[in-house]
Amino acid sequence: METNIERYSLDKTAVAMQQPLSCGFFVLYGPQAATPQLLQLCAKLALKNAVRILDCGNRSDMHLVARELREITRDPAAAMLNIRLSRAFTCYQTEALLSESRSLENMPILILDLLTTFFDESVQKKEAERLFGNVLDHIQKISRKNPVFVGVKPIPELAADRVDLMYQLKEAADQFQQLQNTAQNTENEKYQQLPLFDSNPK
């Protein structure tokens, strides 16, 4: 089992340059919700394909993507136009965004920081769980026709009571990968280390 996300993304990108990615529901778990790695992947995919970003944690740093592209192409602007994105700031918007995306076909989809909006203290746990159930249903539907990469970060202490969401996500995903350096994340925050994240894919 490969646990190094950088190798993972590069391998996948190499595949992407040659042939379409296979459909599926891939979760990447790590600091900053594995966003740097996902955006790096996004840059490489955007060289040849349209890419869709569904940003659920206000993490679409397109300057990072532009810098990445500048190193690998003479026309980064053309690749940037291949990337379409929408942002969601509440769990209701996340649910609505994914519901609207159910009709997408044959397009790599990156979902950034999926869980963040469900940690919102102003939304009751039961309501967050209900919406997240819908979200998983949407992603599973979308992933039948598209490769879907989902980034998530460790659950912060303040939202420790919502750990079930992570269990459900792992259960629903085709593949769940954990970054090696999750325990020493770059946001310099201590998160509750969850025992369930072994490196074995489903």
Place this chain on the structure above:
Amino acid sequence: MKTFLKGWILDIYEDETDGVRIWFITEENQRICLKQYLPVRFFAAGPRERLHQYCLAIQGTPGLLHLSRENKRDVFKPEPVCVLEIEMDNPVRQRLCFQRLKKDFPDLIYYNADLAVHIHHAARYHTFPLAFCSVTYDSENQEILNLEVLNSRWDVAPLHPVLRILEMEPSCDPNKKNPESLRLSYNHHTQQIRMSDPANVLNHINQLIEKIDPDLIQTKWGDDWLFPELLEMESTAGIPLKMNRDEERKLFWKKEITYYSYGQIVFRGREAHLFGRCHIDTKNAVMWSDYHLDGALESARVTTLPIEQAARVSPGSGISAMQMITALEQDVLVPEQKQQIEASKSALDLIQFDRGGLIYQPRTGLHCNVAEIDFTSMYPAVIINGNISPEVPLPDGLKPASSVLGIVPLTLKPLYEKRVLIKEKLLHFPDKSAPLAKSYTARASALKWLLVVCFGFLGYKNARFGRIEAHEAVTRGGREALLIAKETSEEMDCEVLHMFVDALWIQKSGCKKVSDFQPVLDEISRRTGMIISMDGIYRWIAFLPSRANDDQPVPNRYFGVFEDGSLKIRGIEARRRDVPVWIIETQLEMLNCLAKAADARKLPDYLPKAFRIFHNALEDINADRIPPEKLIVTNRISRKLCEYKAPTAAVRAARQLLEATGKNTAPGQKIRYLYTVGTPDVFAWEIPEPIQREQIDKSKYRELLARAAGTILYPFGINAKQISDYAHGGLQLNFFD
């Protein structure tokens, strides 16, 4: 029997039996409680089948008046939506009905379902706190038959009743030690009661409240210490505390919360609310230090929030309430949860649109005769002029794309105009310290904060009428306006030294007076359609570089002296809330000394005097002459204490406090501490034992002082290293000749 009164609304709240209860202060200075029938409507939308099931489930609910199918306007949808209208006879029953049925029908979309009673009332009757009303009521059952508001939220000089205010304050900070007595003040009379005898305390307070019948109880630490303490006394002494004017009601507690605001974690303590009169804990009122009671009343007036709430909450809640009232008045639905999503855009579009305010780095160093000009409430002006609202086409710049005002500009326009009028009135006060001038200043400040947050609120996740594209359109308009101002200034031979979001610092050869720059201001106003005004002309101003790198200019870090000798400082130690008072005072004293220089050429005469202030302060700390309370450092804790791997000084102090007293510092709360020598190297200020002077880490404080002095002396060629060495006795500077 039909009876008539004229009076001001003091308090309004819902009641399960009466509908709403409204307390008036009559023209005859009486306090009277009347009740009013207030049916409330809310709406549900969703698939027809589910709505049908909802109808069946709601049948028989107590208080249900009416069910019907309607077409209504949702701001985020182009066409009217088909909704189920549910009318209930009473706001309490409406809330309970909504909460009960939402559990069974979480998938439906709800509108107008969770609005506070004052919002429904304001939308229907145009009421607000301290509204002057004409009321007809039945004197037998106190039921209001007719209510008419005779003035407006937007009156610049409203007539208020004289509020009876009772102030209650413990003899010391209860976080530091148990207060021995309580100070009670009313109408310039002060009494002191000892806390040792609960029965005596309660009897005394009850008698005083009965005697003066206050409209407002203004406390210090009332929410987190005084009221809990009094309630405990109530249970031990068996004497009921009679704080409420409405004797049927008990004290209402609002729970403490921790939440994120502008990327910062904020803690708001629990709140004790009264019925029929107001309680304001000035230590738990977010903006109290900025605008006091006059500002809080102005905020309550324009937002319609109850006075107790307006004094405590952040301005965002006020803007939210105002937008909801506008929506109800326009017959637009207020969604319980916003579900609209951002339209897809390309990565290039995101880079182009998702920017903040425009900043033009300053030319560091000392400059003379510099004019600071800024746009009056720039972002609100961009919103109003550009008609930026979630439901209307957004402009590409400053010109509106639609002529019909949207919910957001419709809400802001009277607020903006009222602030401009109050500011104009203020200009005519020769003495700004006169009571009326102070009142206008406080009210203008309250309005300013509401206007400030309205822009951020467009991008706030939980704003009912927020939309990220509208938020981006505002910053786009702001950048456009600032660029126009820059180009205009340069065309008119001004040199632009610095720009920061809505302000420019400009210089023009030979121009020293306000009138010299007036043509520039007029032309910028003409080209942008927005008011730009002169903040002042600096005799001299120093723009400072980054502390880490002298070659790197940083925005909004400067100090300067206006023509009238007043100081303006930004981004330096004296503006920071975490810096000890002693350091702030010393830095300000140095600046005030330099401010005496009539012009920049005279500055060298004052530099030795300013340096002497620094030198004397060093001698004071070395000789233990600084009281410990002036050395307190204040920091906010952003996480739970157990989450820190490498604890900062503040966290070490918070842990020390926890160990010593059992008092936890929650995320968002502040901790006060001093630096000490040895281990531990901090002393939590709220630990009851006194600190010994020899414990204080003088070296640390010398260093902090040297930094603050270095900031002031940097533009005059004295570097931070020299100042630091001098502070620690490693360098002799011959400055006093």
